[in-house]
Structure formats: structure tokens, C-alpha cells
Amino acid sequence: RIPLPVFSKKAPSGAFLSSEITYMTTTAEFIKNAWKGETLEAMKNFIRIPSKSSAFEADWEVRGELLRAVRQAESWGHQRFPEGIFDVLQKPCIPPALYIDLPAFGGHTGRPVFFYGHFDKQPETQGWSEGLGPWTPVVKDGRLYGRGSSDDGYSFYTALTAIQALEASGRPHPRIVGLFETDEESGSIDLAQYLKDIAPRAGNPCILAILDLGIHDYDRVWLTQSLRGVVSFKLKVEVLQHPVHSGIASGIVPSSFAVMRELLDRLEDPATGRVKLPSFHVELPEEHRETLKRCAEIVGQHAVEFPYAGDTEPRSSDPFEAMKRNTWEPSLSILGADGLPSTSEASALLRASTTLALSFRLTPRLDAQRALNEAISAVTTNIPSHAKVTVYDLRAEGGFDAPALAPWLKNSIDKASTEVFGHPVEFCFEGASIGTMRDFRTTFPNASFFNTGVLGAKENAHAPDESLPLSYVERLTEVIARVVASVPLEEA
Numbered sequence: 503r504i505p506l507p508v509f510s511k512k513a514p515s516g517a518f519l520s521s522e523i524t525y526m527t528t529t530a531e532f533i534k535n536a537w538k539g540e541t542l543e544a545m546k547n548f549i550r551i552p553s554k555s556s557a558f559e560a561d562w563e564v565r566g567e568l569l570r571a572v573r574q575a576e577s578w579g580h581q582r583f584p585e586g587i588f589d590v591l592q593k594p595c596i597p598p599a600l601y602i603d604l605p606a607f608g609g610h611t612g613r614p615v616f617f618y619g620h621f622d623k624q625p626e627t628q629g630w631s632e633g634l635g636p637w638t639p640v641v642k643d644g645r646l647y648g649r650g651s652s653d654d655g656y657s658f659y660t661a662l663t664a665i666q667a668l669e670a671s672g673r674p675h676p677r678i679v680g681l682f683e684t685d686e687e688s689g690s691i692d693l694a695q696y697l698k699d700i701a702p703r704a705g706n707p708c709i710l711a712i713l714d715l716g717i718h719d720y721d722r723v724w725l726t727q728s729l730r731g732v733v734s735f736k737l738k739v740e741v742l743q744h745p746v747h748s749g750i751a752s753g754i755v756p757s758s759f760a761v762m763r764e765l766l767d768r769l770e771d772p773a774t775g776r777v778k779l780p781s782f783h784v785e786l787p788e789e790h791r792e793t794l795k796r797c798a799e800i801v802g803q804h805a806v807e808f809p810y811a812g813d814t815e816p817r818s819s820d821p822f823e824a825m826k827r828n829t830w831e832p833s834l835s836i837l838g839a840d841g842l843p844s845t846s847e848a849s850a851l852l853r854a855s856t857t858l859a860l861s862f863r864l865t866p867r868l869d870a871q872r873a874l875n876e877a878i879s880a881v882t883t884n885i886p887s888h889a890k891v892t893v894y895d896l897r898a899e900g901g902f903d904a905p906a907l908a909p910w911l912k913n914s915i916d917k918a919s920t921e922v923f924g925h926p927v928e929f930c931f932e933g934a935s936i937g938t939m940r941d942f943r944t945t946f947p948n949a950s951f952f953n954t955g956v957l958g959a960k961e962n963a964h965a966p967d968e969s970l971p972l973s974y975v976e977r978l979t980e981v982i983a984r985v986v987a988s989v990p991l992e993e994a
Contacts, residue, residue, distance in 0.1 A: 529983050532667040537976045541663045542646070544578050545970070546639035548621070548655045549648030555622035555687035556597050563595070568684040571621040572600045575658050575682065582666055591699070596692045597622065597684040600658075601700050604665060608674025612989035613708035616946065617680035619657025620714065622687050623650035629966035636968075644972050651970035652956050653963035657713035658682050660975060664983035676989045679704040686714070686936075689897065694941040707949045708989055709911060710942050711982065715955035716932055718801045720974045722925035723915060723981055726953040727790065729932040729939060730829065731864035731901035733874045734837075737765065737881055740890040742854040751852045756887040758841070758856040765881045765891070769860075770834045775817050775827075777862065781876045782832040784865045787903075793929050794829070798822040800928060808959065829931035832873075835861045859895075863933060866901030874898040899937030908950045910990055915952065918984040922977050952985065954978070 536542075553571040556562045569592075576588040579602060587603035602617075626636040626649065634640055636649035661680065668675045681700060683693055715726040739758045746755070770777055777783070786794065798805060798821040805821040818824045827833070840857035843849075862877065864870055878893050885891050907915075912927075919927040942951070956975055962968045 529667045529671045529673060530980050532670045533663060533976060533979045533983065536663045536666070537972060537979070541659050542641070542972075544659050545646055545651065545656060546648075547574060548659070549639040549646075549651055550637055552626075552637050553621055553623050553650070553684065554625055556685055557688035558625045562597065568622055569598050571655075572598050572682070572684060575600055575621065578659070579662055582662060591696060593692070593695075597688075599681055599683040599693075599696050601703070602662075602678070602680045602682070603703065604678040606675065606677045607665075607669050608672070610674040610676045610989070611992050612676035613992065614677040614679050614705050615675075615709045615711060615986050615989060616704060616707035616949065617657065617661040617678070617682075617711045617713065618942070619654050619661070619680075619682045620684060620686035620690075621650070621655055621658070621682060622684040623655075624653070624687050624964045627964070627966050631967050634967055641972070645969040646972055647967060647969045649968055651968055652961040653968065654714040654955065654957075656956065656970055656975055660713065660979050660982065661711070664979050664986060667979070667983050668987055673983075673987045675986050676708075677705070678986070679707065686938075689899070690936075690938040693938045694945075697941055697945040701945050704946070707946050708908070709952050709985070710946060710949045711952040711954075712936070712939070712942070713955050714936065714957075715953050716930065716934070716957040717955065717974070718797065718804070718928075718930055718958060720958075720971060722923045723919035723927045723954060723978065724930050725907075725915065725927055726904070726932045726955075727793065727929045728829065728866040728903045729901055730832075730866060730935050731868060731870045732861065732897060732899045732935045732937060733864055733870055733877060734859070734861040734895070734897045735874070735878070735893050736857060736859050736895045737762070738840075738855060738857040738892040738894070739765070740855040740892070741887070742852065745851040745854050748850045748852045755852055756889060758853055758889065761886045761889045762856045762858060764886045766834075766858075768880045769877060775833065777832040777834055779832075779873070779876050779880060781873050782862065782864065782868070784830075784867050786826060786830045787867070790830070790931070794825060794931060795822055797928060797930050798825050801825070804959075825931065828933040830865055832865055832868075833863045835863070837861050863935065864901055866903045868901060870898040870900040899935065900940065901935065902939035902943075904939075904951045904953060905943075907952075910988070911950045911952065911985070914985050914988040915981070918981040918988075922980050922984070 551567055551571045553567040562568055572590055576590055579588045583604050585605055589601040591599040591601055634647045640647045665678055717724045739762045741756055741758045802821055806816040806824050836858050838859040841853055841855045882891055916927045957963050
């Protein structure tokens with residue numbers, strides 16, 4: 503570890519609150535103060551911006567909230583790192599991004615560290631608790647509530663706070679680069695091009711710190727080993743040119759809902775929730791089985807704890823089986839529907855059509871396009887009653903299984919987790935998807951993935967009452983700082 507200097511002098515430009523703070527402060531003290539002061543206030547200001555992702559805000563470019571979030575981060579970063587580069591990237595009809603490039607400090611000659619996060623947010627959703635709201639930052643019971651707090655506006659402010667802390671405590675660090683986009687919640691369609699554009703500037707990072715991932719408890723650092731892929735499409739079943747009175751047509755005209763139900767049964771067993779299509783399945787790799795068992799032992803019954811309604815039971819109460827189903831098996835979710843009136847407006851009509859938005863989570867190491875093709879074939883072949891079926895808005899993204907960490911990085915994260923949290927690092931497997939992980943690997947093939955985050959069941963990402971656990975993110979910030987400071991030196 504690089505020793506803490508015992509001398510005192512004027513602090514670097516990135517120092518917290520005052521340029522006269524001396525290097526006598528420690529990294530941990532700086533971070534603690536930041537998360538009670540400037541960093542927390544920056545996060546509150548971020549939450550106030552309704553920067554909904556482009557998929558949920560058709561006129562995002564006119565409204566300008568995505569660009570506003572980027573500009574706010576740019577300004578905050580420039581104030582703390584005047585010598586750094588904060589470059590707002592813009593392309594016509596493409597959501598903006600922010601590229602950062604901070605010079606090495608203290609003569610550090612190691613390879614750069616790359617950070618990634620996003621400023622776009624999910625929609626508001628209904629059901630926020632009294633006194634809380636998506637665009638109203640509230641600190642309560644050790645949490646910062648608001649949309650985008652944990653998913654994952656904190657990533658930019660956490661990364662820069664960690665680097666500020668190193669400089670304020672006189673600890674050298676390598677060059678810091680990063681890309682923070684505004685279209686992750688919409689699939690990051692253009693991220694690959696942005697990565698290609700900035701790759702020559704970013705150089706050859708040794709770490710890719712992806713801070714948009716999950717945790718299973720608050721007692722250690724969790725590293726995400728794998729994420730599932732996604733296959734999704736909209737499925738429309740039409741049986742009439744327009745609705746007709748149900749008393750006249752029912753029993754004669756097939757129900758579009760009934761036809762849809764038959765098609766869904768080809769995809770999924772409704773009794774077990776298992777996807778029936780063969781190309782959607784791969785076996786859990788043996789090299790991951792013991793890791794998943796250990797993860798299940800640590801998490802225990804918390805793995806199946808959710809806000810169930812009534813006497814609803816999980817598909818499996820065994821933690822290992824439940825976590826395997828969530829991470830290394832496919833699943834189908836119905837995300838939305840058209841053609842169904844609300845129950846208060848329902849009348850005696852046989853509806854003309856039913857449309858569902860289907861989303862499959864895919865097992866890692868699976869051919870997503872092959873899976874999509876099989877699903878489409880299943881719902882467009884031998885259609886019941888020869889109803890009209892349309893499939894559109896197709897999406898196929900493969901999952902991701904991270905390569906092994908560089909030994910020095912694994913040791914560094916493990917040591918930092920042990921010293922800061924009191925427990926060594928653990929690996930987990932993610933049931934969600936980040937389709938662009940492969941783009942990072944392609945763009946920076948020599949880098950190790952530092953896949954971590956703050957997202958657990960209590961953080962309510964995408965849901966009402968989304969929140970950021972402040973104690974955990976404070977300690978995670980310190981771990982990040984320690985890891986960055988531990989990057990090996992190279993010949994100057």
C-alpha cells in the first residue's frame with residue numbers, strides 16, 4: 503500500500519469544501535464528510551432532475567432533462583478537478599454521454615482505471631410512500647430516497663468522491679477515465695459507438711469499474727460474476743376488425759385472450775414458471791456451482807424474501823435453487839398489455855385484439871438470437887383458430903459471464919472489503935441484464951471487470967421508494983478508493 507504522507511500542505515483542487523484542508527485528513531474521513539456534505543447534496547440535486555430514459559420519454563431531446571443531468575455532473579466534476587477533462591458527447595437523435603479523464607496524481611505510473619455508470623432513469627411509477635416521491639430527495643432512516651439514487655446516479659459521484667479522497671489524503675492514483683451515459687434503461691443501443699469513439703483517448707485501462715450491479719447483504723463487497731441476457735418482443739393477437747357485443751359473438755368468435763393464453767403455454771409452463779423452449783437452457787457451469795452454493799449459504803432465506811401479497815409462496819424456498827432459477831435459468835415476464843380496458847371501464851364487448859409485451863431473461867452463455875428465433879416460431883406456427891398474430895419490437899441480447907480477475911485486483915478488493923466491512927469479498931450472480939457488458943470487453947480486452955454496486959431487494963430499483971443505502975455506499979466508496987490506489991506501478 504502507498505503510505506500516507508505525514509507532511510501537511512495546501513490540498514489539491516479536488517479537496518472537500520476548502521482548498522486549505524491539509525493532507526492530514528484520511529481517505530475514510532474525507533469520504534465520511536463528503537457523504538454528509540457535498541456528495542450527498544449533489545445526489546439530491548441529481549434526483550430532482552426527471553431524466554427519464556428515452557424509451558419512456560418520446561420527446562427527451564426537446565425536454566432536455568438527460569442533457570441537464572449530464573451538464574450538472576460536468577459542472578460538479580470541473581469544480582473539483584479543474585485540470586480534468588469533462589467532455590459532453592452528443593450526436594443527433596442519440597442521448598448524450600459524459601466522458602471524463604482525470605490526470606494521474608502523485609506521480610502514479612499505473613494503467614488507467616475506467617468507470618461506467620448512467621444518468622437516465624426509469625419512469626416514476628405509482629405507489630411511493632407518504633412523504634416520498636421520484637423527484638423529491640428525502641433522507642430517512644439512513645437512506646436517500648428518489649428515482650435514480652441507487653440505479654445508478656450515485657456511480658459518477660461515488661467515483662469522483664473516491665478520487666477526491668485519495669488526493670485530499672495525499673495518496674497517489676493512476677489516471678482516471680470513464681463514460682457515463684443516458685440510455686442504459688433503454689438498452690444502451692448507442693453505447694458501443696460511444697465506446698469506440700472514446701477508446702483511443704481512454705488508452706489501456708487495467709480495471710473496468712461497472713457500478714450498476716447488485717448486492718445480497720450490506721456486510722461486504724459483492725462482485726457480480728454473471729448477468730442474464732434478454733429476449734423480448736411484443737405479441738399481438740387479432741380476431742376481429744373491431745369489437746362486437748359479447749352476447750352476440752361469444753361462443754362463435756374465438757377470444758383473443760384465449761388464443762394468447764394458448765400461445766403463452768407454448769413458451770412457459772404456468773404451473774412451474776419454467777420456460778419450455780430447449781434453446782433457452784444451458785447447464786450451470788461446474789466452476790460456478792460452488793460459488794453459487796456459498797452465496798446461497800450466506801444469503802439464506804433472504805434470497806426469497808419479497809413483499810408477497812397474501813399467502814403467495816416463492817417458486818422455490820431453497821436458497822440455492824431459488825438463486826439458480828434467478829441467475830442461471832431462463833424466465834418469462836409479461837411487462838405490459840394493450841387492448842384490455844380497465845375493470846371500471848369494461849363493458850360487454852368481445853375485444854378485437856390482445857397485445858402483450860413479453861420479456862425473457864436468458865441464461866448466460868446462450869445464443870440470444872437463436873433463442874429469439876425459437877420463441878417467434880413457437881407463437882407463429884399452427885396458430886389457434888388461424889387468428890392473426892403479429893410479432894414486433896424484437897430484441898435479443900446475450901448474457902455475460904465475466905473473465906477471471908487479475909490476481910492483484912482480486913487480492914486488492916478482498917483486502918479492502920475485509921478492512922472496511924470486516925468480511926472478505928464474495929461473488930454473486932445477477933438475474934438482471936446489462937447487454938453492453940460484451941461491448942466493454944471488446945473495447946478493452948486487457949481490463950479486469952470490477953463489477954459491483956448497491957442494488958439489493960431493499961433498494962427498489964425501477965419500483966416505488968427507490969433508495970440508496972448511505973452507510974453502505976460510504977464504505978463502498980472507501981473500498982473503491984483503496985482499490986484505485988493499489989493499481990500496480992509501471993515503468994515511467
